[in-house]
Structure formats: structure tokens, C-alpha cells
Amino acid sequence: xxxxxxxxxxxxxxxxxxxxxxxxxxxxxxxxxxxxxxxxxxxxxxxxxxxxxxxxxxxxxxxxxxxxxxxxxxxxxxxxxxxxxxxxxxxxxxxxxxxxxxxxxxxxxxxxxxxxxxxxxxxxxxxxxxxxxxxxxxxxxxxxxxxxxxxxxxxxxxxxxxxxxxxxxxxxxxxxxxxxxxxxxxxxxxxxxxxxxxxxxxxxxxxxxxxxxxxxxxxxxxxxxxxxxxxxxxxxxxxxxxxxxxxxxxxxxxxxxxxxxxxxxxxxxxxxxxxxxxxxxxxxxxxxxxxxxxxxxxxxxxxxxxxxxxxxxxxxxxxxxxxxxxxxxxxxxxxxxxxxxxxxxxxxxxxxxxxxxxxxxxxxxxxxxxxxxxxxxxxxxxxxxxxxxxxxxxxxxxxxxxxxxxxxxxxxxxxxxxxxxxxxxxxxxxxxxxxxxxxxxxxxxxxxxxxxxxxxxxxxxxxxxxxxxxxxxxxxxxxxxxxxxxxxxxxxxxxxxxxxxxxxxxxxxxxxxxxxxxxxxxxxxxxxxxxxxxxxxxxxxxxxxxxxxxxxxxxxxxxxxxxxxxxxxxxxxxxxxxxxxxxxxxxxxxxxxxxxxxxxxxxxxxxxxxxxxxxxxxxxxxxxxxxxxxxxxxxxxxxxxxxxxxxxxxxxxxxxxxxxxxxxxxxxxxxxxxxxxxxxxxxxxxxxxxxxxxxxxxxxxxxxxxxxxxxxxxxxxxxx
Amino acid sequence: xxxxxxxxxxxxxxxxxxxxxxxxxxxxxxxxxxxxxxxxxxxxxxxxxxxxxxxxxxxxxxxxxxxxxxxxxxxxxxxxxxxxxxxxxxxxxxxxxxxxxxxxxxxxxxxxxxxxxxxxxxxx
Numbered sequence: 001x002x003x004x005x006x007x008x009x010x011x012x013x014x015x016x017x018x019x020x021x022x023x024x025x026x027x028x029x030x031x032x033x034x035x036x037x038x039x040x041x042x043x044x045x046x047x048x049x050x051x052x053x054x055x056x057x058x059x060x061x062x063x064x065x066x067x068x069x070x071x072x073x074x075x076x077x078x079x080x081x082x083x084x085x086x087x088x089x090x091x092x093x094x095x096x097x098x099x100x101x102x103x104x105x106x107x108x109x110x111x112x113x114x115x116x117x118x119x120x121x122x123x124x125x126x127x128x129x130x131x132x133x134x135x136x137x138x139x140x141x142x143x144x145x146x147x148x149x150x151x152x153x154x155x156x157x158x159x160x161x162x163x164x165x166x167x168x169x170x171x172x173x174x175x176x177x178x179x180x181x182x183x184x185x186x187x188x189x190x191x192x193x194x195x196x197x198x199x200x201x202x203x204x205x206x207x208x209x210x211x212x213x214x215x216x217x218x219x220x221x222x223x224x225x226x227x228x229x230x231x232x233x234x235x236x237x238x239x240x241x242x243x244x245x246x247x248x249x250x251x252x253x254x255x256x257x258x259x260x261x262x263x264x265x266x267x268x269x270x271x272x273x274x275x276x277x278x279x280x281x282x283x284x285x286x287x288x289x290x291x292x293x294x295x296x297x298x299x300x301x302x303x304x305x306x307x308x309x310x311x312x313x314x315x316x317x318x319x320x321x322x323x324x325x326x327x328x329x330x331x332x333x334x335x336x337x338x339x340x341x342x343x344x345x346x347x348x349x350x351x352x353x354x355x356x357x358x359x360x361x362x363x364x365x366x367x368x369x370x371x372x373x374x375x376x377x378x379x380x381x382x383x384x385x386x387x388x389x390x391x392x393x394x395x396x397x398x399x400x401x402x403x404x405x406x407x408x409x410x411x412x413x414x415x416x417x418x419x420x421x422x423x424x425x426x427x428x429x430x431x432x433x434x435x436x437x438x439x440x441x442x443x444x445x446x447x448x449x450x451x452x453x454x455x456x457x458x459x460x461x462x463x464x465x466x467x468x469x470x471x472x473x474x475x476x477x478x479x480x481x482x483x484x485x486x487x488x489x490x491x492x493x494x495x496x497x498x499x500x501x502x503x504x505x506x507x508x509x510x511x512x513x514x515x516x517x518x519x520x521x522x523x524x525x526x527x528x529x530x531x532x533x534x535x536x537x538x539x540x541x542x543x544x545x546x547x548x549x550x551x552x553x554x555x556x557x558x559x560x561x562x563x564x565x566x567x568x569x570x571x572x573x574x575x576x577x578x579x580x581x582x583x584x585x586x587x588x589x590x591x592x593x594x595x596x597x598x599x600x601x602x603x604x605x606x607x608x609x610x611x612x613x614x615x616x617x618x619x620x621x622x623x624x625x626x627x628x629x630x631x632x633x634x635x636x637x638x639x640x641x642x643x644x645x646x647x648x649x650x651x652x653x654x655x656x657x658x659x660x661x662x663x664x665x666x667x668x669x670x671x672x673x674x675x676x677x678x679x680x681x682x683x684x685x686x687x688x689x690x691x692x693x694x695x696x697x698x699x700x701x702x703x704x705x706x707x708x709x710x711x712x713x714x715x716x717x718x719x720x
Numbered sequence: 721x722x723x724x725x726x727x728x729x730x731x732x733x734x735x736x737x738x739x740x741x742x743x744x745x746x747x748x749x750x751x752x753x754x755x756x757x758x759x760x761x762x763x764x765x766x767x768x769x770x771x772x773x774x775x776x777x778x779x780x781x782x783x784x785x786x787x788x789x790x791x792x793x794x795x796x797x798x799x800x801x802x803x804x805x806x807x808x809x810x811x812x813x814x815x816x817x818x819x820x821x822x823x824x825x826x827x828x829x830x831x832x833x834x835x836x837x838x839x840x841x842x843x844x
Contacts, residue, residue: 181768181801188800210804213778213812218771218801222808 035075035184039124042068043117044405050113051408059099063244065113066095071247072120075184084123087142091116094145099244112148114409115141168231169201170238173251175224180247187221190246194227197245202228228255273301276319283310339435342395349392350679352385354698357676386677396436397580400478400485401429403442407449411474414453421471422457424449428478433485437558437578441487444551444562448489448574449474451547456493456572466569468492484560484602485580490573496566498523505532524564528552559694561660561711587678587697587707590656591671592637593644596705598678598697599667603658603710607672612651625650625666627657632664640692640713646670660710667713680707760788762795762802771801778809788813 049065052058073088075081094116098109119138125131174194176187194200209222216222231238235254243250277283283291283305291304302316311319360378369375408424415422433441452474460470477488498520505526526532530549555562560578579585579602587598606627614626615634623634634655638645647653647670656667678697683690694709760777762770790806792798798806 186800188803207807207811210808210811213775213808216775216779216805216808218775218805219768221800221804223804 031184032079035079036124036128038075039072042071043121043124044402046117046120047114047409048405050110050117051412053110053113054412059240060243062095062099063240066092066099066244067247069095069120071185072124074186074189077184079184081124081127084120084127087116087123087138088120090142090145090149091120094148096244097149099241109148112141112144116145168233168235168238169255170229170231170235171253171255172227172229172242173224174227174246174248175250176221176246176248178220178222180221181219185247187223187225187248190248191225191227193245194229194242197241199230200227201230202226273319277305277311282315282319337395339396342392342435346389346392346396347679349385349389353389353677354679356381356385357699389677393434396434397432398435398438399429400431400433400438400487403438403445404429404476404478407446407476410446411449411453414450415457418454418457419459420453420457421460422453422474423471424474424476426476426478431478431480431485432580433578434580440554440558441578444554444576445476445487445489447547447551449476452489452491452493452572456491456495458494462494480580481577485578487576487578488573489576490571492571495568495570495572496524496527496564497568501526501532505529508532521565524566527564528562556709556711559709585678585680585707586675588656588675589673589699589705590637590669591646591673592641592669593646595641595643596673596699596703597637597641598705598707599656599658599710600694600707601675603660604656605659605664606657608655608657609653610650610655610666612649615650625655625657627664627666630664632657632666634666634668635713636668638668638670658710660713665710665713667710678705678707759791761791762798764795765797765799766792766795766802767799768801771799771805774802774809775805778805 045068046065049061049068052061053065069088069092073085073092076084076088091113095113115137119133119141122131122133122138126133172194174187174190176190177185180187191203195203204226206224206226207222209224210216211222233241238254239250239252242252277288287305287308287310291301291308291310302311302320305311306313306316356378360382363369363374363378369378404426407426411422411424457472457474458466458468463470463472473492475488475490477486477490479486501523528548528551532549552562555576555578558578560576562574562576564572564574566572579600585598586601588601588604590597590599610625615623616626616631617623623636624631625634634650636645636648636650637643638648645653645668650668653668653670654672656669656672658665658667678699680695681697683693683695687693692709692713694707696704696706699705760774788809790809792806
């Protein structure tokens with residue numbers, strides 16, 4: 001909430017007080033929204049870390065889960081979400097006990113973490129005014145957490161004992177994440193955690209990063225600390241425990257009796273000079289440790305290393321630049337922006353491209369290009385508007401990891417419910433996709449993965465009998481290929497049963513009869529027909545025949561395609577192709593009769609003028625064109641679009657061969673015009689789902705052209 | 721010239737003092753007879769919003785060549801962001817040869833651990 005407050009900032013020259021109205025204060029609503037977004041990220045980390053603990057004893061996984069819960073708790077306390085703060089505190093306490101004790105958390109422990117996460121998610125949703133809390137499940141989970149805490153022996157909190165009785169000493173440089181205040185975390189709490197957990201010999205706050213007041217921001221953390229700690233923990237255990245207690249950057253040196261550090265550890269992404277040098281392989285740990293031990297302010301570490309000839313001055317300059325990039329500008333590195341603002345920016349950038357064309361074409365027609373400098377100015381305008389458009393679109397791109405991170409938990413729970421053993425391998429999570437597309441992709445992907453677990457994967461005994469391992473694997477691969485995002489969902493289960501599909505389809509009246517020449521590809525495509533299901537019974541995830549047809553419609557609605565290939569007894573693979581963005585396309589302008597249309601450039605394989613001999617008629621099923629040793633459906637666009645053509649003889653017209661979602665189509669057109677970037681405008685209303693039409697665009701001269709959707713333009717001939 | 725600070729300054733307002741509530745937990749006292757210094761009093765639990773208020777106040781309002789007295793003795797608690805702004809203010813004022821005085825905080829207000837190393841900035 002932004003408050004208007006009165007203050008007396010200065011005096012008027014006649015010495016009367018001047019009361020100003022100043023807009024001050026941080027919008028609590030905005031901060032709360034950011035907090036909820038970060039909670040989503042933290043919940044994903046919690047689940048990922050907890051699931052990882054089932055197969056790994058890496059203590060860092062537990063630290064990750066702990067930090068996620070700790071962040072949720074900190075923010076909840078800050079925003080007055082008392083119940084969330086209280087519950088996450090209990091969960092955090094349990095995690096702390098797990099962390100201080102066993103490296104490997106028992107299966108029940110993982111279940112408890114996940115159940116606790118579910119409760120937290122529900123409570124956060126309720127605090128946003130959505131959903132409801134299952135109070136009995138919450139009470140039961142809280143009871144189990146408290147029972148776990150009560151049952152855990154107290155001594156595990158101190159961690160593994162050192163072989164020697166003598167206390168170890170560590171020098172810790174703690175630099176909180178500069179954005180920690182913004183996230184509602186307090187470095188003081190981290191320091192309290194440290195002092196509660198360890199014996200702190202000395203602590204000193206360092207203020208050398210504090211800027212002048214004029215450049216200071218109230219929610220950036222500038223202060224850092226040097227701490228000397230005594231502990232009976234081994235070095236590795238100490239650094240893991242400490243890393244779990246605090247976020248930000250840690251530099252830990254174990255001090256020997258002569259107070260010389262003998263080892264250095266960097267836990268967090270490097271922003272310190274030493275950590276960057278180590279990461280770049282420019283210095284060894286020994287060299288760095290020796291330099292740190294001899295570093296005596298105001299002499300800086302880099303200067304010591306240069307004087308040691310461990311690095312050169314130019315290397316130091318390069319590393320300092322990297323350090324500046326890594327930490328110096330964090331203040332402005334990340335900004336969260338409302339998506340509606342981004343949409344508006346993308347739209348405006350698109351309009352600018354159109355305006356540029358509207359301006360340039362008449363100007364050139366009027367001979368203005370002869371005016372000195374005009375052509376240069378137009379070219380510059382074109383380049384800048386194009387760059388602006390690209391930049392605006394890039395702002396909307398988000399990693400697919402944001403949606404696929406939820407799937408491991410879903411697969412685990414579903415597989416457990418079915419008594420199956422299934423693991424999910426995800427690759428390419430960093431692949432980016434337009435945010436609008438990604439939000440609509442979540443449901444179709446969820447459906448495919450549920451299907452893979454429920455139908456694709458066999459029971460362990462069935463797999464054993466087939467000579468397969470008990471546990472099956474679902475592979476989710478994400479990558480970018482030629483302007484499209486390709487998503488593959490593949491399971492190594494029983495594969496699709498071609499005969500059963502054909503039989504069920506015939507029984508359901510989806511088609512009349514198959515014969516031996518019916519291709520596998522065509523048979524498998526039947527599973528995307530509305531009402532199709534081979535499941536014998538209806539269960540909680542499948543069997544109602546509503547699903548894959550909706551998946552296909554959704555994917556096609558996003559301008560994408562979906563296909564399936566399978567090998568009986570071996571695998572089923574769904575391949576989804578989606579455009580990177582739906583807002584702007586590179587288009588080929590074509591003419592059919594007097595009408596102009598746009599084809600997405602990415603779908604065009606080849607353009608040619610065919611010989612009459614290449615066009616054949618398949619009796620009762622339409623025309624095909626012989627192309628690259630294949631028969632591809634031949635579509636007369638004027639006919640498909642109910643228009644008129646200048647030319648009806650294919651040998652006098654032009655043909656564009658397009659890739660329509662893994663199938664090829666030969667489209668007959670009258671003329672190929674220019675290629676240009678086009679801003680896609682939705683048709684809206686009842687026109688939105690017109691087959692063959694993806695939308696419309698405004699051309700440079702202000703005319704409107706329809707954008708063709710080749711995937712729904714014409715079904716292949718053999719499906720007629 | 722700053723008066724010697726004794727006890728709770730709020731009990732000893734000079735005459736013709738203008739008091740202005742600034743934000744939730746900050747009050748500014750300006751004394752007409754002596755415009756050479758301003759006094760900022762904290763009350764309640766001073767958190768992130770107060771840090772923003774204080775910083776804005778220091779950036780935009782206290783721009784004259786005034787010394788500053790910041791009274792944190794009555795604050796119920798001071799969160800880290802406020803503490804950080806106070807430290808920065810102290811450093812900045814010293815560089816510009818202006819005086820800034822912070823009252824000694826009650827022990828419960830600021831954890832001792834957070835003050836270690838900050839004493840030079842926070843002591844009277």
C-alpha cells in the first residue's frame with residue numbers, strides 16, 4: 001500500500017514551513033505478490049530436493065530444502081502470515097534435526113517433508129484467497145512432524161564428532177545476498193542462527209560496501225561480516241552445516257593452531273575475487289590460501305596475488321570485471337515485471353513495426369528515398385524497431401523448467417498409487433518458451449506424463465516377464481530446433497497396441513474398418529480422436545476417453561503439432577513441436593487470386609513450379625504430388641479457402657511444400673511475394689477456431705492478410 | 721551545536737518545536753530557535769518500511785547543513801534495514817563534517833551480535 005505522508009522537508013525562503021506531500025513507502029501488495037512467486041520457486045526446490053533425497057545422501061539436498069522452507073518462513077513472518085510462519089517453523093525445525101543428524105533421510109522422512117510441503121502450499125493458497133486447507137491432513141502432518149522432532153535424539157544436533165577432542169577454528173566471511181532484504185530475509189537472523197549453533201569467538205560487521213546515501217537503496221544489503229567460530233565439527237561437516245544456516249556467499253577458512261588458513265571453501269555462486277580465480281583455474285587453493293593469510297588490509301587480495309606472480313595484472317583486471325558483473329550490479333540485475341506490462345510492450349513493439357512499414361512504403365512510393373539521408377534513416381528505423389521487437393519478445397521467454405519441475409513429484413505419487421516403479425528423467429529444462437505458451441502447455445504435458453505412468457508403464461512383474469528391469473523410465477526431453485521448441489515424452493513401457501487401437505476405434509464407430517495396408521502412423525493417430533480410449537475401466541487418471549484429443553487441440557491451438565511413434569513392448573514417444581512465440585512470426589506473403597495470405601516461414605520446405613506429370617489423382621481421395629520420392633497431399637489453396645485463382649493449372653502455378661507437423665503438404669498458390677516479420681493478431685470470437693487460419697496481420701500498406709495454419713489447413717489425403 | 725544528550729529526549733522538548741510524524745515509527749522534531757540540528761525519534765517496531773522512510777527523509781528532507789540527532793532509545797525493535805541506513809547515515813554525515821548522534825539503543829532493541837563492528841558508528 002502506498003501511503004501519502006506529510007513531512008516538513010525544508011523551509012520556504014520566507015521561513016514559513018512548507019508541507020510537501022510525498023509518495024513514499026513500498027507497495028506491500030507488490031511485495032506480497034513477489035513473495036508468493038518466490039514461494040512457488042521455493043516449493044519447487046523443496047519438492048525437487050526431497051525427491052532427490054530418496055536416491056541420494058548428498059547433504060546439500062537437505063540444505064536446499066531447509067533454505068527453501070526458511071525463506072518461506074521469513075517472508076511469512078514479514079507479511080504477518082502467522083500460520084504459514086508457524087507451520088514452516090515446525091517443518092524447518094524438523095529439517096534442522098535431520099540435517100544435523102543423519103546424512104540420509106529415511107523414506108518416511110521424505111514423505112513427511114513432501115506432506116509438509118503440501119500443507120504449506122495449501123496454506124499459502126488460502127492466504128492468497130484461493131482453495132482451502134485440509135485441516136485434518138494439516139493436523140496429522142503437524143503431529144507427525146512434532147513426533148519426529150520429539151523422537152530425534154538430542155545429540156544429533158551437534159553433528160558428527162571430531163576424532164580429536166580439541167575444538168576446530170574457522171574464519172568465515174559471510175556476505176548476505178544483496179537482495180535478501182527485498183525477499184524478507186534478515187542477515188541478523190542468519191547471524192543469530194550461527195551464534196545459536198556455534199561458539200562465536202569474534203564477529204565484525206564490515207561496512208566498506210555501503211554507498212553514499214544518495215545512491216543507497218533501503219532494501220539492498222551492503223554490510224558483510226567476518227566471523228571466527230570454534231566448533232568440534234570436521235571441516236566438511238562444518239561447511240555443510242553453515243551453508244544450510246545462511247544464504248548468500250560464504251568463504252570459510254579452517255584456522256590451524258598458528259591461525260593460518262589451510263583450506264578455502266566457496267559455497268555459493270562466486271562473487272568473490274578468490275572464488276572466481278579458483279573457478280577459472282587461474283590459481284590453486286594453496287596459492288589462494290597463502291595469499292589470504294598474507295593479505296593485510298588495505299592491501300587487497302588481487303595485489304598480493306600479482307606480487308606473488310600467481311596472476312598477471314591483466315588477468316586481475318579481467319577477473320575484477322567479472323566480479324563486478326557478478327556482484328557489483330546485482331541491484332539492477334533482476335526486476336520482476338507484471339506480465340500485462342510485458343504484453344503491452346510486445347504489442348507496442350509490434351505496432352511500431354507496422355507503423356514503420358506504413359510510413360516507409362508511401363514515402364518511398366512518393367520518391368522520398370531520393371532525399372539525402374532518407375534511406376539511411378528508414379534502414380536505421382527498421383533495424384531499431386526490429387531490435388526492440390526482439391528484445392521485447394525475449395523478455396517474455398521463460399525456462400520450461402518452471403513447469404516441468406512439478407512432474408517428478410507427480411510421477412512419484414502416481415507410480416506409488418499404481419504400485420509401479422517409475423523414474424522421470426528430464427533434460428533441457430533451461431530451454432525457453434514464450435510465457436503465454438508455457439502456461440497453456442502445462443495441462444497437455446501433465447496429461448501425457450500421467451498417461452505414460454498409468455497406461456504406458458507396465459507393472460513390475462509384467463516388466464520382469466518381458467525381460468525388462470522392474471523400474472521403468474519416462475524421459476522428458478526439451479530442446480529448441482529451427483525456431484521451434486520440441487518436447488519429447490517417451491516411456492519405455494509396453495508401447496501402443498496397434499490391433500487394440502484399430503479394434504476399439506471400429507467398435508466406437510470412429511472409422512469403419514482397417515485393412516492390412518493401414519499404416520502404423522495412421523493407426524496411432526486414432527488415439528487423438530475424440531472419445532477414443534482403450535482403457536478397460538475408468539480410474540482416477542484415465543479411461544473416460546477424454547484426454548489426448550484435448551491435448552492435441554490444445555497443442556494445435558498454440559500453433560504447435562503433436563505426433564506419436566511407438567514400438568510394441570519397447571516404447572511410446574510423443575513429440576510436440578511449438579513455435580517459440582506466437583506474437584510475431586517471420587512470414588511469407590503469398591497471393592491466391594486477388595487475396596493475400598501469410599505462411600509461417602518456418603513451415604516452408606521448398607517452392608517449385610511442378611510438372612504436370614508430378615500431380616496425380618488418387619481415386620476418390622484427392623490429389624497428390626510426387627516430391628522427393630514421396631507422395632504428398634496436393635492442396636489447391638483457392639479451393640481449400642473457397643476463393644478464386646488466377647491459375648487453375650498446377651503446371652502454370654507455384655507450389656509451396658510445407659511441413660505440417662511432421663507431414664508434408666504441397667500448396668498451390670498463384671504468386672510468391674515478399675518475406676517479412678508479421679505481428680499476429682488473433683481473430684477472436686467464433687473465428688478464432690477457423691480451420692486453416694491461425695490469425696491475421698496488418699501489412700505495411702495497412703491491408704489485412706490472413707495467416708494460414710498449415711497443420712489444420714488440410715488433412716492428409718488418406719484421412720479423407 | 722548539539723546539546724548533550726541525556727535520557728529520554730522526548731521528555732525535554734524545547735519550546736516552539738515542530739513535530740511531524742513521518743511514516744509509521746518516525747517522528748521529526750525541528751526547533752525553531754535552533755535550526756542547526758534536527759532530531760529524529762524512533763518508536764515502535766522499526767522495519768523495512770521505516771528504513772525506506774528514513775532513507776527518503778535523509779536523502780530528500782535533511783538536505784540542509786544540519787546536524788542530526790537520532791533517538792532510537794524508545795524503539796521497541798530495529799530491523800536490519802533500519803540499522804543499515806543508520807550506519808550509512810553516520811558514515812555519510814561524518815564525511816560531510818556534519819554531526820550525527822545516535823542514542824544508545826536498549827540492549828533488547830538490537831541484538832548485540834549485529835552491533836559488533838558497528839560500535840564506531842553507533843556510539844555517542
